Amino acid sequence: MSAAATRCGIEWSFGLSETMILAENLGKQYRRGTSGGPTTLRDTLGRWLALGGSTAHPHLGGTEAFWALRNVSFEVKRGEVLGIIGANGSGKSTLLKILSRITRPTEGTAHLRGRIASLLEVGTGFHPQLTGRENIFLNGAIIGMSRAEVAGKFDEIVEFSGVEKFIETPVKHYSSGMYTRLAFSVSAHLDSEIMLVDEVLAVGDLAFQRRCMERMAKAREEGRTILFVSHGLASVNKLCSRAILLENGICTHIGTSQDVTGQYAAEASIAAEATRTPEPVVELPAPEDPVPAYGLGLAIADSGGTPRVSFEVGEPWEASFDFEVAERVPNLIAGVGLATPDGIPIATIWSAPTDTPPGRYRFTANFDLPLASGTFSLQVGLSAGDASLYLRNDVASFSVIPSTRFVQVHLDKGAGILYSTKVPEIVALGTAAVHAG
Numbered sequence: 001m002s003a004a005a006t007r008c009g010i011e012w013s014f015g016l017s018e019t020m021i022l023a024e025n026l027g028k029q030y031r032r033g034t035s036g037g038p039t040t041l042r043d044t045l046g047r048w049l050a051l052g053g054s055t056a057h058p059h060l061g062g063t064e065a066f067w068a069l070r071n072v073s074f075e076v077k078r079g080e081v082l083g084i085i086g087a088n089g090s091g092k093s094t095l096l097k098i099l100s101r102i103t104r105p106t107e108g109t110a111h112l113r114g115r116i117a118s119l120l121e122v123g124t125g126f127h128p129q130l131t132g133r134e135n136i137f138l139n140g141a142i143i144g145m146s147r148a149e150v151a152g153k154f155d156e157i158v159e160f161s162g163v164e165k166f167i168e169t170p171v172k173h174y175s176s177g178m179y180t181r182l183a184f185s186v187s188a189h190l191d192s193e194i195m196l197v198d199e200v201l202a203v204g205d206l207a208f209q210r211r212c213m214e215r216m217a218k219a220r221e222e223g224r225t226i227l228f229v230s231h232g233l234a235s236v237n238k239l240c241s242r243a244i245l246l247e248n249g250i251c252t253h254i255g256t257s258q259d260v261t262g263q264y265a266a267e268a269s270i271a272a273e274a275t276r277t278p279e280p281v282v283e284l285p286a287p288e289d290p291v292p293a294y295g296l297g298l299a300i301a302d303s304g305g306t307p308r309v310s311f312e313v314g315e316p317w318e319a320s321f322d323f324e325v326a327e328r329v330p331n332l333i334a335g336v337g338l339a340t341p342d343g344i345p346i347a348t349i350w351s352a353p354t355d356t357p358p359g360r361y362r363f364t365a366n367f368d369l370p371l372a373s374g375t376f377s378l379q380v381g382l383s384a385g386d387a388s389l390y391l392r393n394d395v396a397s398f399s400v401i402p403s404t405r406f407v408q409v410h411l412d413k414g415a416g417i418l419y420s421t422k423v424p425e426i427v428a429l430g431t432a433a434v435h436a437g
Contacts, residue, residue: 020194020225021076021099025108028069028094028249068094069249072108078193079223081216083236083243083257085264091249092229096120096196099227114193114225117143119184128172132163132182135171139186153189160211161185181208188215195219195226213239233261234344265374266402280307282396284380292329293382293389296322296360298336300378300398309396312403313373319396320364321380325356329384332356334363337379339394346376353385371400 069091076082084092097103099110100118126135136157140150150157158164161182163174171179197216216226216239230236236243236257243260245253253260284295301307303316311317319336331353338346349365377397382390 018078019075019111020078020080020113021074021082021227022111023072023074023095023099023108024110026069026072026095026098026105026110027067027107028091028098028103029065029067029106032064032066067106067249069098069105069246072244072246072249072251074244074251074254076225076227078225079220080242081220081226081228081240083240083260084227084229084246085231085233085236085243085261086246087268089248090246092246093120093198094249095246096198096227096229100196112194115144115191116194116196117187117190117192119187119195119197126171126179126183129170131170132158132167132174135182136186139183140190143187143190145186145190149191150186157182157185157189160188160215162208177208184212188212193224195224197226198229199231233265234340236261262372266372268375279396280309280398284392284395287390290326291389292327292384293323293325293332293356295380295382295390295392295395296324298322298378298380298395300396309398311398311400313400314370314403316366316368317398318364318366319378320362322360322362323380323382323390324360325358327358329356329389331385332389333383333385334361335381335383336363336365337381338367338369339377339379340374343377373400373402375399 072091072095074082084095086092094103096118097120098105099112100116100120102118102120126139130138133154136154137147137150141147158167161178161184163178163182166174166178171182174182195216213235216228220226220239226239228236228240240257242255243257244251245260245264253263280301281297281299283297287294299307299320299322300309301318301320302311303318308317321334321336323334325332332355333350333353335348335350337348340346347367347369349367351363375397376399377394379391379393380395381388381392
């Protein structure tokens with residue numbers, strides 16, 4: 001039997017099971033339009049009279065309740081990294097706040113084992129008048145680290161944050177990025193069995209984000225259990241083995257990270273297409289300053305030349321880039337690039353270098369790529385050898401939707417390449433050796 005204690009609606013279990021987190025029918029209910037309601041009888045009567053005697057007004061507490069989280073259940077084993085994805089307001093942060101004891105659930109229970117590091121609202125408890133050094137010890141104490149533990153990791157915390165030169169400076173003089181990096185670094189160095197991480201990639205610059213990912217990968221290798229909330233689907237796929245998708249507070253999908261992120265990307269693309277009308281032919285603005293060459297427009301079309309912005313999985317398409325050359329350009333190269341919804345480049349088609357006299361030209365890129373369903377963007381560029389002459393990102397977008405006629409064994413959702421167009425044959429290397437038992 002395992003010893004257990006209950007606090008704020010969460011049961012903390014310390015048994016020998018390999019299950020580190022067990023959420024059972026978790027739910028959290030809030031009321032719209034309230035910030036706790038009146039605190040005294042005088043406040044209540046004053047608001048009641050001001051609203052003409054109505055008690056149903058949302059500012060008086062009313063009856064308009066909504067569930068930020070409802071019936072969410074999952075299990076996380078020791079050493080597993082579970083991704084949590086979903087649109088803004090889907091309940092991701094609410095879930096982590098319940099697990100980290102910041103708020104109590106309205107219904108359901110969560111069983112957790114071991115010490116918890118909550119990397120949610122990092123920086124809570126930092127005092128602007130204190131130096132970086134003093135705030136490290138203060139924040140460490142707030143999150144449960146002993147003074148000896150902070151002192152032993154002090155140099156590592158400072159080095160990780162990258163604020164060595166300003167560690168004796170009051171944090172009120174820090175930039176927002178420096179402030180957040182230092183706070184995150186303190187939380188990240190708490191020895192814990194469970195890490196709850198909310199939008200780590202929104203912290204700091206690119207180099208620091210990379211260090212954060214490396215830190216979590218190391219924690220995973222050390223056997224720590226991590227719940228990772230992020231809008232970066234590529235990061236979720238890289239770090240997590242499984243993921244759950246929340247929609248309006250409800251867990252709609254749970255499975256491998258590739259399956260869940262693919263489902264989310266496909267659904268987001270369909271929703272985006274329902275609210276906007278991308279144009280298959282886009283005119284590009286003329287440059288403000290004279291340049292040797294510049295773009296005029298980009299057109300997306302099917303294999304028959306009909307302008308379109310939606311294609312089924314496996315359906316061929318092409319992009320035509322029109323541009324003008326104002327003066328002769330030796331070794332001119334035109335290019336069209338393809339990127340995922342996250343802005344991650346997939347492929348770029350370049351023309352052969354050509355000695356190009358003044359005039360108008362067209363370069364048609366046929367990617368011949370079997371894309372998974374989702375929304376994709378195109379960029380265009382012109383260069384002369386290694387020198388860039390013209391570049392525009394996110395010029396146009398189009399969508400790929402699940403096919404009703406194209407059948408293959410893999411899933412047809414997710415961002416990027418669906419499968420290879422090449423089908424190599426298996427070649428026999430000879431008769432297999434027989435080993436005696």
